[in-house]
Amino acid sequence: MVSLPVVMSVVRTVFGQLRKIAIVSSIVSSIVLFAGCYFAPYFANRAAGGGTDAAEGEQHDVPYNVNDSFLLTQDVLRGEGVLFEVKPGDKLVTLWKDADTGPGILGSLVGMHPQYRYEVEVLPNGDRSSRIIVNVRAEDISDQDLDKYKASTRLNLFGKIDQLAAKFPPSGGTPKEGGVNYALLPNEDLKALARRATGNEDNWRQIAKDNGLKSPTDAANLPSVWIRNTLLSEPKKEAPTGN
Numbered sequence: 001m002v003s004l005p006v007v008m009s010v011v012r013t014v015f016g017q018l019r020k021i022a023i024v025s026s027i028v029s030s031i032v033l034f035a036g037c038y039f040a041p042y043f044a045n046r047a048a049g050g051g052t053d054a055a056e057g058e059q060h061d062v063p064y065n066v067n068d069s070f071l072l073t074q075d076v077l078r079g080e081g082v083l084f085e086v087k088p089g090d091k092l093v094t095l096w097k098d099a100d101t102g103p104g105i106l107g108s109l110v111g112m113h114p115q116y117r118y119e120v121e122v123l124p125n126g127d128r129s130s131r132i133i134v135n136v137r138a139e140d141i142s143d144q145d146l147d148k149y150k151a152s153t154r155l156n157l158f159g160k161i162d163q164l165a166a167k168f169p170p171s172g173g174t175p176k177e178g179g180v181n182y183a184l185l186p187n188e189d190l191k192a193l194a195r196r197a198t199g200n201e202d203n204w205r206q207i208a209k210d211n212g213l214k215s216p217t218d219a220a221n222l223p224s225v226w227i228r229n230t231l232l233s234e235p236k237k238e239a240p241t242g243n
Contacts, residue, residue, distance in 0.1 A: 056146050057135040060158040061125055063212045063222060066090055068170035069130040069161075070122045076160045082118075094118040099141055099149070114140040116149045128226075129212020132161070166223045179210075180232060181224040190216040190225070198231045206231060 062069050070090045077084055077094065084094040099114035116138040125131040134151045141149065151157040182197055190204040190213065204216055211225055219225050 053137065053139055054141065054143060054146060055119075055135045055137045056150060057133060058150055058152055058158075059131055059133045060152075060161070061129060061131050061212070062161065062165065063129045063219075064165065064170045065128060066122050066124050066130045069132055072161050072165055072170065073120055073122065073132055073157075076155075076157060076164060079160070080155050082155070084118075084120075090122045092120045094120075099138075099145075112140045114138075116141060118151050126209075126212040128210065132158070162221055166221065169223050179226050179228040181226050183224050184219060184222070190219055193219075193225060193227075194231075197227050200231075203231050 062072075064072070067090075070092075074084070074086075074092065077092075082094050084092045086092045094117045096115045096117045099116060101114060116136055119135040119137055121133045123131045123133065134157065136146065136149050136151060136154075138146055138149060147153060152159075180197075182193060184193060185196075188196075190208055191201045194204040194207055195201040207225060207227055208214060208216070208218065210228060211219065211222075213219055
């Protein structure tokens, strides 16, 4: 027959083991809960498209040659305190900048580093115009948040380029020979300018082509519009008179 002290010893051993199991289980549960709180944003970010290299582009056409447009872009970036490296072929890349929202403690442990930069290229877009293309490149930023880091949103880059060009028109933006630069009157479009300067409203198409524009209203924000001398020397088109 088993003695009572032996039974008690066995009972104490069993309860001791159960207590250890309970403690370990509690610790594991706490770790899982703790990790879940910190890893949840990380996995949510991954599910939303973050954690990988992503890019989104936008473009802006200006009535200046490539060199002038590239210099305007650099001047605006400098004014905003944005550091960049100039690359061959009228390209530049800004330095990486940390995003507004950090990765958190565990996000850092798993390598999350939300950051973004801009990749800029200027291409010719006609005889006297060019196109500024800006890609925002992001890492560990979700797709749904990518728009707020675009250059037009973050820096108002294109708006400030237009403002700077209006204040200090580039020297090579419009031709200085073989024509005349006209400033638009308030609420005047290319059709009205063509009628005023050449006497023929239909000349707006040639004026638009010469200035890298596509519609009569595209010149609304330009400091001046160039009109070739051949249009200015054309016979004035008389307005029809009633009988």
